[in-house]
Amino acid sequence: MVANTALLTAVSVLSLTAAQTFQRLGGCPTLGCVLPPDQTDFLAGQYFDIRLEVHAPVNGSEANGGVPDTNFVFTIAKKDGGPQPAATFFKVAEPALETWNFTWFEDLFAQELKQPSLVQVASKAYRRVALYEPGEYAATLTYYNGTNTTANWLVRPIQQQKKAKNVILFIGDGMTTNMITAARLIGHKSINGKYQSRMQMDKFPVLGHQMTHSLDSYMTDSANSASALYSGHKSTVNAMGVYADSSADAFDDPKVETIVELLTRIWGCAIGVVSTAFLADATPIALTGHTRTRAAYAPLIDQSLRGVQNYTWTNYTGADVFFGAGAEQFYPGTTSYQGKDYYQEYANAGYSVSLNKTSLLSVPNTQKALGVFSTSSLPVWLDRNVYKNYLNTTTNHPSGNKEPALDLPGLKEMTLKAIDILHERGGEKGFFMMSEAASIDKQMHALDYDRALGDLLELDDTVKATIEKLTQMGLINDTLIIVTADHGHGFDVYGSADTKYLASKSSDREKRNAIGIYQNSGLSQYTVPNASVSYDTGVNFPVNWDPRYTLAQGVGAMPDHRENYRVHKDAPRLAATNITGKPIDDFYANPKDNPDGILVNGTLPTHEAQGVHSLTDVPVFAMGPCQELFAGVYGNIDVFFNMANCLGLGRPDDKPGVLGASGSGSGPVATSASADPVTRTQRGMWFGMLVFMRSIGWVALNL
Amino acid sequence: MVANTALLTAVSVLSLTAAQTFQRLGGCPTLGCVLPPDQTDFLAGQYFDIRLEVHAPVNGSEANGGVPDTNFVFTIAKKDGGPQPAATFFKVAEPALETWNFTWFEDLFAQELKQPSLVQVASKAYRRVALYEPGEYAATLTYYNGTNTTANWLVRPIQQQKKAKNVILFIGDGMTTNMITAARLIGHKSINGKYQSRMQMDKFPVLGHQMTHSLDSYMTDSANSASALYSGHKSTVNAMGVYADSSADAFDDPKVETIVELLTRIWGCAIGVVSTAFLADATPIALTGHTRTRAAYAPLIDQSLRGVQNYTWTNYTGADVFFGAGAEQFYPGTTSYQGKDYYQEYANAGYSVSLNKTSLLSVPNTQKALGVFSTSSLPVWLDRNVYKNYLNTTTNHPSGNKEPALDLPGLKEMTLKAIDILHERGGEKGFFMMSEAASIDKQMHALDYDRALGDLLELDDTVKATIEKLTQMGLINDTLIIVTADHGHGFDVYGSADTKYLASKSSDREKRNAIGIYQNSGLSQYTVPNASVSYDTGVNFPVNWDPRYTLAQGVGAMPDHRENYRVHKDAPRLAATNITGKPIDDFYANPKDNPDGILVNGTLPTHEAQGVHSLTDVPVFAMGPCQELFAGVYGNIDVFFNMANCLGLGRPDDKPGVLGASGSGSGPVATSASADPVTRTQRGMWFGMLVFMRSIGWVALNL
Known part of the structure; x- marks a missing residue:
């Protein structure tokens, strides 16, 4: 101002x-x-x-x-x-x-x-x-x-000309260059410093960095960073598709049109949304959500199907593909919008509905498809592929029956199936898909580095499989592929840990001498075959997740916790707990987490149980039509503007686009008529309970 | 193998x-x-x-x-x-x-x-x-x-064709994308998330990432990473220009030819070496040094003037420009090679010798130039420009007289003067210059983030001034400019610290609640003018280094230390000290450093007093001829191979290059005759004392 x-x-x-x-x-x-x-x-x-x-x-x-x-x-x-x-x-x-x-x-x-x-x-x-x-x-x-x-x-x-038929935007939530480096080290063998295989991302011809600074804070979250990527408008923490105002209603804030809404209105492209998170989570839902309160999960799922209802806005009737987790907002009950059954609501709108991998793989490519494979977020790659016993302890069946969900797709299966449907349904109009590896972020929050890096390797494997599939389909030259992140975590690897030596010592100061730095870091032991270990997880994943010499890794922003630098085999990590028993959050190192580890006292407010996001610019890898737009350093909003440029979404009027029409000349200068607001729905009141959060701050959980 | x-x-x-x-x-x-x-x-x-x-x-x-x-x-x-x-x-x-x-x-x-x-x-x-x-x-x-x-x-x-007349390689030692992001935040004003000015690096058209994995360890140091950048050969920690063998002599290890030696032999280009470190430090000296023991400072300075003497090798008679610090290896005494006066040795070889900025700016451009401006490393930008009182407490005069060095150039003054000399002396043959911002690394080791970011901003300011100067000289289109790093530190910013609130609390846990995360991070206060503060440090540096709300920043690898998140005004930071008084290193938080801060216990061996390097890929910014070679992800050795390609250094024979000669065809296939080893010098024995380090590890000091 x-x-x-x-x-x-x-x-x-x-x-x-x-x-x-x-x-x-x-x-x-x-x-x-x-x-x-x-x-x-x-x-x-x-x-x-x-x-x-x-x-x-x-x-x-x-x-x-x-x-x-x-x-x-x-x-x-x-x-x-x-x-x-x-x-x-x-x-x-x-x-x-x-x-x-x-x-x-x-x-x-x-x-x-x-x-x-x-x-x-x-x-x-x-x-x-x-x-x-x-x-x-x-x-x-x-x-x-x-x-x-x-x-x-x-x-x-x-920019009216559509230069790419399809755009696939992969988002590694919270993914930084540092994490990619670490994932390469554990998933790819090197000899004398030369990697014998490389990450798929490493092979992209164009690299850029995007700056993630929020509207009112230099630290972003996944809601407003998603809005920047999807709409070209930065916002404030917890907000998506709107600029946050100060009114009580979390659904009356001033909106901005997203790439999905623009593509639907202008080209009628097929739209795909795929995530390993719950579908109401910020990164998938910000494609269609307009609220300053990301925790308003239930109405956001309604918006994903029906678009904005409480004010005149653009028509939106649901994505062609909507695959992920978060069954709580779908099965009828207290956590679904107005108690309704959103499996049924989606089915009524013509969707096939899959609740497991078997079903997912068999649904017709001609029909719109909803796939919801568990409550909460999908179990991570490491639990689905290596330490599988954990799955049996879960109560995450998408029916809500509290049984474990065991027939689970991963990001790759969801993404490849999505391409089949989107290609079929998009036809000559093409498609846009966002595919998110959500638990890179979620597991970094938990300081569970192994699970985060496992999901990063799954993302890379998915990108690789996508390129292979598009090549087979003859679509590779028509498809802009972007791999990026929404923000980072201040993670890095700084050496190796001799876990045997560490465990043999009794004091924290003695244990610390197990850390090998510089030449004493040695080589990655995650790529050294061990006769007693076989996971059958394919190439470019670790062959041993539990070597004696592990990565010494960590973050600068943390709650109190203990580190023993070993993989958590039984379940995802819970680093800090509220051991006081008081209702006020007051977190200390979880006594059950790495009891043989080194105690590290925190650098975050004591009411934080997890790590937090960091400032760093995040990488952008691009290949395909318009790839050259993504070189160098730019704002996160430029990812949107570059995609919009490549998709011909910058228009001189509010008319639909015509495929094959040339030119991006300056058309007639018109300003559109705005419709008056229609009646507000009950959404605002439904979430009055959430409004108080803006004056007291909020609790960070997997932002 | x-x-x-x-x-x-x-x-x-x-x-x-x-x-x-x-x-x-x-x-x-x-x-x-x-x-x-x-x-x-x-x-x-x-x-x-x-x-x-x-x-x-x-x-x-x-x-x-x-x-x-x-x-x-x-x-x-x-x-x-x-x-x-x-x-x-x-x-x-x-x-x-x-x-x-x-x-x-x-x-x-x-x-x-x-x-x-x-x-x-x-x-x-x-x-x-x-x-x-x-x-x-x-x-x-x-x-x-x-x-x-x-x-x-x-x-x-x-690749025989010389496509770039000049190459300037800027190295931000230890610089990561995370640090660039933080430096931008404190040096450049943003409004509602949009930066009103940008780093010069941000404006480079091509961005890449280089992987820094060493030969025998995934963690590198500045010696063997410099060798990778300068010779295309990875090595082991502490080694430069050689593959480390197991013999006692640190100067008989198998050598590789560096870019400076190749350029001298093939094209006769002018060579410039500029650093804010002591000139015997790894990054500047690895251009000409061949030893597995980087601490062999004195003989390395001799190699910088005379080249390799103990075995038949290529002739090298010193750089055209050699600007930096480290007077200990130049004035005669126990720390110079054979006790000799290297100011005099250089002067005898035809060099002008500058010991202060005034002299530096006045030396003729036609003559080879040595400039040594202090003992140890140069005082950092923050001490030279903002908290200048510290300079008066130093004993770093380049004469060795234990007086303070006060007439000091910065990286920019050294680099711009170097360009004048190199352009004059290189003539049609052009020049190669390496210019290093060394104390980004040194101050990150010390956990002195403000000093590190100050020197990063100085580097960026130097790059900006270099581009302006080359443009004025008509050289910009003939010059490949690269800005990169040799390795990283696991640094990131994760919020803001309300230093007033922090200081007002008495317990560590209460103090931690001063950290604002996500939306509570707010905006950079380093760019908000404060009437009581004026440093006159020019544009794109902080206007207030000591705001109430500072960056909450840190690393995952650290000794015990205290954080109060405020700038250290009196002197560079000393985070950990050996408080036991025993001769064995055993480091605890320095009781004099941030006594009002939060105690953070370490994640490194207790014999480490500093932070250490990290794994992360580091950025490469390129502009000019051959810039396209530097896009994407590649090994650190590819920086050498790309420069060598652009400079036409890949040769089918051992003949000098001919400017204007075309082609990079496959010439005659010859294998050169090797000369027999000549007598070994006393260097090996001189450093017998250092050899024991390889079996016991070494002490990390500003690697």
Whole structure:
């Protein structure tokens, strides 16, 4: 935001300085808020909503009397043009005024003293508008007798030509270059420093890095990073497909159109969503979800089938392929939307429904397909392929019958089947698929490095199999394949651990001398055959997950925990537990986890039981049409804009695309009419219980 | 190595399994050793030595009687050709037999019990040979009545055409993508997630990743990683320009020709070496150094001026530019080679000699130039530009007079002056320069993240200024610029720290709640102007190094230490100290470092006072001629092969190159004559004291 008065500048600096751990509202450092905020980029023709807020703090460092200006004015000006009232500019009716209040804490001291700041708000929202003419715009909110907040917007060039028939976007959730390096080391044999085989990702011709900085925080989560990748709009933690506003309703925040919605509207492509997470989890659901509250799982699953219902938006009637886990939102009960049976809802909409691998592999390629293979997230590759006993202890059957789910597909099986369906259903229009290796992230959170790296190797194996399949199908030259991540974890390998020596010592300081660094790290023992071990897991996976000399590996951000550097054979790791027995979370090293390990005290708040995301840029591997767009360093939103460019989604009007039509010339400059908001659904109230999270922070669980 | 008998295979697996923390000899898993070992790649025409060893363990798991076979036979066979005795193949005299013995520990238990294994050795060395014909070779050592060890060698294609006039190789020592991300965050302002300026590296058109796996360990150091970058040959920790053998002499190990030696021999280019480290440090000195003992600083400085003297090798008479620190090896005394005055030795060889920035900027561009600006490494950017009081406490004057060095250049001043000299002296032949930001690594070792990131920003500023200067000089299109690293550290940022809240709490667990994660990380406060702070350090550096809300950052590999997440204003950080007072190193958190911080207990051996290197692939940024070669993922040796390709260094004969001559055709296939070894100098004995390090490991200090 550009604050145009000296007064506002002072306030702005004050609030920037004070508001760090907590913020009054992301994207709104001044008392006047324009969402989408300053520095937003738009795809030409992309639908979005606008939310204006005028804040009147009642108390706290910004207190101004607590009466918000309800006579605020909002104008849009194209560069070198005069400002027009927004309703005129967008040819829509002036929206109704809304008012509410909210509270927040100015810092940790205020939180500790239980002294929240109260803010009164006056607001308006413009629904489903678009900017069709490329260039720079100034969106200016005027309030409090002439104070201005200007959001400078940029509409990217029109790109109407569809250059790739298909796009496959693989997301290794939380995957960093460091993890790829470690996975290569345990899955691929090297001799005298030269690898004898390579990761499939290593063979991609183009490499880039994407910067994951969020709208209001340099640390992102999987919801708002997914939105950046899917819509070109950064958001705030927990938000997807919207800019988070301060109202109570988590489903009235200003929306942005996603790549799936654009592709459906413009080209009618087939759409595939595949994930090893529960399908309501951020990365898969952000393709269609619009809420600032990612934990609103049940209504998000409804949106995945029916699209946005509570405001006029683009029509969306479900993906062609929807494969993953999270049966809790599908079988009828307290965790499904309005208690309904979403297996039945999907079936009613014409979907085949698979609840196990056998069924998955046999469903027709001509029909839309839902596959839900377990509750929660799918068991990870290591448990499905190596330490299988754990599966028998689970209660994750997708029927909800509390039996174990044992007939389970992996990412590869789901992805390859998805390609068959998408190719069949997309026809000449092609397809878009997002395929997510979710538990790289989930197991890194748990400090279960072996399980994380196993799922990374499964992702790479899936990419390899995908390329082979597309080659066989004759589609490889028509398909843009991207492999990237949404954010990182600060993981790295720093040596080897002689686990025998470590276990033989009794004190932490003696145990630490088991770590070999530099030349004492030696070579990967995960690739050395051991006659007593055979997993039959195929090439390019470790032949021994439990060698004497393991990787010494870890993160810089952690709860209290113990490390013995050995694989966890019985079940996924639980590094820290709340041993106090008090209801308030207060985590210590889990006494049952690696009792023979080295105690490492944490560097995170004591209410965190897991590791957290990190800042690092993440890699982007690209091959196929438009691959050259993905070289170098750029923002995560550019992944969207590059895909949109390659898919011809930047449009001068709101008409569908015509395959084979040439050109990306600057078409007629039109601004679309926006429809008035329709009635809000009960979603907002259903999730009133979740709203309080925004003022008290939230509990990190597999973000 | 490929072991061709069942017996040897069994032994090989045994030694691979047993030898992890310590190894009998890197690159030699069997009892017969060929150096260069299996899987070595060569540049066509590159000089190298060959070392053969037959090992006879007296005791330990491999004991075979302790009598090495002195009648071993060594042959070379080009693929599809018959084997020839090596002396015949290379047209050299049969080398003399050598014998010695050495000891090593099979594992930590053996070390603890002080039970070394003794190995008797029979050996030969072929000196200064070359392979001129591209393709595959089998180098086979036959010993112990028919046991074979075969090294499969690959000679890369001939590339004779010089496509780039100049090459500038910037090395950020220890620099990772994670650190670049953090440096961008503190040096570049962002608004709502969009950076308003970018790192110069971010603007490079081509990005790659290089894999840093060493010859005998997956963890590398700056010596053998430098050799990989400079010669295309991986080696072992502490070794540069050689494959480490097991003999006592640290200067008789088999050598490989470096890019600087090749360029001097083939094109006569001007050569520049610039570093913020002491010039005898691994990264600058590995351009000309050939030893397995990087700590042999004094003789390495002699090699930098005179080249290799103790064996027939290529002529080398010093770089055109040699700028850095490490005056201890230059002023006469106990730390200079043979007590000589290397300022005078260089001056006698025609060099201008600068000992401060004022002098540096005024030396003629026509003359070879030595610049040594302090003892040890140069004070870092943060101390030279922000917290300058520290400089007055130093005793680092390059004269050795124990006064502070205050008239100090930075990496940018050294690099820009170097370009002037190199352009003048290189003329039509062009130049090669390596410019190193050394203290990214050194300060990461010290867990002094602010100083490390400051030097990373200085590197980026230097790259930016270099591009501007080359553009002004009309050289930008003729110059390949590479920015990369030699290895990483497992560093990342994971949130923010409210340092005021942290300091206000008394217990570690309360202090930890000062860490803000995800949305509570907020925005970078390093870019928010503070009226009370002004450093005048130019654009794209932090405007406030000491904000209330700092980066929460760290590593997974560490000694015991305390974190308060604040900049260390008084001096570079000393995180851990030997508080026991015993002569044996036993490090605990330094009680004087961040006494108000959170205690984090270590994950490294207790004899380590610093952080260590990590596994991660490191980024490569490239622009200019041949930039396309640097896309994707490849080995660190490919950085050398790509530069050599671009510089036309792959030759079919040992003749100098002719500028303007076309073609890279397969010229006449010749094998050069090797000269016999000349007398060994006293270097080996001078460093006998250092040899014991190989069996007991070494102390990590700024590797």
